[in-house]
Amino acid sequence: MRTAYGVETVRAAERELMARLPDGALMQRAAAGLAAACADLLGRVYGSRVVLLTGSGDNGGDALYAGARLARRGAGVTAVLLSPERAHAGGLAALRRAGGRSVGVAGAEELIERADLVVDGIVGIGGKGGLRPEAVPLAEAAERSRAAVVAVDLPSGVDVETGEVRGAALRADLTVTFGTHKPGLLIDPAREYAGVVRLVDIGLAPPADATELEALQHADVARLLPLPSPETDKYRRGVVGIAAGSARYPGAAVLAVAGALRGGAGAVRYVGPAGDAVIARFPETLVSDGGPKKAGRVQAWVVGPGAGDDAATVAEVLAADVPVLLDADGLRLAHADAVRGRTAPTLMTPHAGEAAALLGISREEVEGARLASVRELAGRYAATVLLKGSTTLVAGAGGTGAVRVNPTGTGWLATAGSGDVLSGLAGSLLAAGLPALDAASVAAYLHGLSARFAADGAPVGAHDVAEGIPGAWRDVRG
Numbered sequence: 001m002r003t004a005y006g007v008e009t010v011r012a013a014e015r016e017l018m019a020r021l022p023d024g025a026l027m028q029r030a031a032a033g034l035a036a037a038c039a040d041l042l043g044r045v046y047g048s049r050v051v052l053l054t055g056s057g058d059n060g061g062d063a064l065y066a067g068a069r070l071a072r073r074g075a076g077v078t079a080v081l082l083s084p085e086r087a088h089a090g091g092l093a094a095l096r097r098a099g100g101r102s103v104g105v106a107g108a109e110e111l112i113e114r115a116d117l118v119v120d121g122i123v124g125i126g127g128k129g130g131l132r133p134e135a136v137p138l139a140e141a142a143e144r145s146r147a148a149v150v151a152v153d154l155p156s157g158v159d160v161e162t163g164e165v166r167g168a169a170l171r172a173d174l175t176v177t178f179g180t181h182k183p184g185l186l187i188d189p190a191r192e193y194a195g196v197v198r199l200v201d202i203g204l205a206p207p208a209d210a211t212e213l214e215a216l217q218h219a220d221v222a223r224l225l226p227l228p229s230p231e232t233d234k235y236r237r238g239v240v241g242i243a244a245g246s247a248r249y250p251g252a253a254v255l256a257v258a259g260a261l262r263g264g265a266g267a268v269r270y271v272g273p274a275g276d277a278v279i280a281r282f283p284e285t286l287v288s289d290g291g292p293k294k295a296g297r298v299q300a301w302v303v304g305p306g307a308g309d310d311a312a313t314v315a316e317v318l319a320a321d322v323p324v325l326l327d328a329d330g331l332r333l334a335h336a337d338a339v340r341g342r343t344a345p346t347l348m349t350p351h352a353g354e355a356a357a358l359l360g361i362s363r364e365e366v367e368g369a370r371l372a373s374v375r376e377l378a379g380r381y382a383a384t385v386l387l388k389g390s391t392t393l394v395a396g397a398g399g400t401g402a403v404r405v406n407p408t409g410t411g412w413l414a415t416a417g418s419g420d421v422l423s424g425l426a427g428s429l430l431a432a433g434l435p436a437l438d439a440a441s442v443a444a445y446l447h448g449l450s451a452r453f454a455a456d457g458a459p460v461g462a463h464d465v466a467e468g469i470p471g472a473w474r475d476v477r478g
C-alpha cells in the first residue's frame with residue numbers, strides 16, 4: 001500500500017526522528033537522495049549546468065546541499081536565491097565550498113533557459129498560499145526551458161494537503177519526496193505538476209492511524225479479490241442485481257451487466273426495460289420483468305446507469321436491506337434522507353459534474369478540490385463515495401478515515417459508458433462480499449488497469465474496458 005500523510009503528521013514524525021539523530025543528519029539524507037536522483041536524470045554530471053531555485057526554508061537547504069554534491073562531481077551549479085538574506089546558511093556555505101555560486105533573481109530566467117537541470121527548492125511543506133509574484137517568472141522560464149525540472153519534496157506552488165493549484169506553480173518532470181508521499185502528490189491537479197514521484201527513505205515512520213491517503217498496489221488488490229472456494233455455488237459467490245437502462249439508454253444496462261459479469265459475483269440479475277438488449281448480448285443474465293422487489297434474492301444492487309427518470313425503482317432499491325451502489329441518474333433521483341437512513345452500506349459513484357450537483361457547487365470547484373469534495377459527500381450522505389475523474393478518490397462512509405486514491409487511471413477511460421462498466425463491476429464485488437470501500441477501490445483499480453491494457457496507446461470503447469477486466473484480474477494475481 002502506498003500511503004500519504006498530511007503536513008502535521010510529517011512534521012511530528014520528523015521531530016521525533018531528528019531528536020534521535022545528530023544535527024542536520026536528516027537534511028543530509030534528503031540531500032543525498034535528491035542529488036542521486038538528479039545525477040540519474042542528468043546521466044553525465046560532469047560539465048552539466050544546474051540551477052537551484054532556492055527559497056528561504058529547509059526546502060531550499062535540501063537544494064543547496066544537493067547542489068554542493070553535484071558541484072563536487074563537476075557540475076556547474078548556480079543557486080538563484082529568492083530571499084538572499086534568509087537562504088539556508090549551512091547549505092549555501094557547502095555549495096560555495098564545493099565551487100558553486102549564488103545569484104539573485106535578476107538574470108535568473110536566462111540561466112534557467114540555458115540549464116540542463118533546474119532544481120525547485122523554492123518551498124516545500126512549509127509553503128503557504130501559492131507562488132509569490134517574484135517566483136512566477138522563474139516557473140515560466142523553467143517551463144520554457146529544455147532543462148529537466150526536479151522538484152524538492154513537492155512542486156512549489158501546489159497545495160501539499162489537497163492537491164489544489166491556485167495560480168502558477170512549478171511543473172516538474174520528477175519530484176523527489178522525502179520520508180512519505182504527501183496527499184498533493186497523488187491528487188490532480190497537483191499530481192500532474194509533480195511528474196514522476198520518487199520517494200527517498202529518510203527513516204520517517206508516521207503512525208498508520210494518521211494516514212490521509214492510501215493507494216492500493218497489485219499485492220493489496222490481489223489479497224482483496226473474491227475467489228471461489230471448492231464447495232461454493234453461484235448464490236454463495238453472491239448475486240448482483242442491476243436496475244439500469246431505459247428505452248432511451250438500453251446500452252447503459254448492457255454495459256453495467258458487462259462489468260458485473262466480470263466482478264466475481266456468481267450471478268447477475270437484471271430488472272428494467274432493456275431486458276431484451278441485455279439477454280441478446282449476455283444470455284447468462286437472469287432477466288426479470290417486475291421491479292427490484294420481485295427479482296428474487298440479491299446480495300447487492302446497482303441502480304441508476306441510464307435509468308432516465310425512474311425514481312420509483314431507485315426508491316425501491318434504496319429500501320432493500322443489502323448494499324446498494326447508486327450511480328448516474330440514480331444519484332439525481334435518490335432522496336438524501338433515504339440514503340442517509342439506510343442501515344446496509346451505500347456506495348455512491350458520481351463524476352465531478354454529478355458531485356457538483358449534489359454539493360450545490362460548480363464542476364470546476366469539485367475538480368479543483370477533489371479531496372474535500374469526496375469527504376464532504378461521504379459525510380453528508382453517510383455513504384462510501386467514489387469520485388470519478390483523472391484521479392479517482394474513494395472516501396469511506398462518514399468521510400473521516402483515510403481516502404483511497406486510484407493509481408491505475410488513464411485518460412482513455414474518459415469515454416461514454418465506462419462509468420456503467422465500473423458500476424456493474426463494483427456492484428458485483430459488493431455482492432461477492434467486499435466492504436464498500438474495498439469494492440469501490442478494487443473496482444476502480446481493475447477498471448483503470450483494464451483500460452490501460454485495452455487502450456495500449458489507442459482509443460477504446462467502454463465494452464473493450466469490460467472485456468479487458470479478466471486480463472487485469474489475472475495481471476493482479478500474477
Ligand SMILES: NC(=O)C1=CN([C@@H]2O[C@H](COP(=O)(O)OP(=O)(O)OC[C@H]3O[C@@H](n4cnc5c(N)ncnc54)[C@H](O)[C@@H]3O)[C@@H](O)[C@H]2O)[C@@H](O)CC1
Pocket residue numbers: 014015018026027030031055056057058059060062122123124125126127128129130131132152153154178202
Ligand atoms: N524538517 C526536517 O527534518 C526535514 C525537512 N526537509 C525539507 O524541509 C522542507 C520544509 O522546510 P520548512 O519548514 O523550512 O519550509 P519550506 O522550506 O517549505 O518553506 C518555508 C519558508 O518559505 C517561506 N514561504 C512560505 N510560503 C511561501 C511562498 N508561497 N513563497 C515563498 N516563500 C514562502 C516561509 O517564510 C519560510 O521561510 C521539506 O519540504 C523538505 O524539503 C528535508 O530536509 C528532510 C528533513
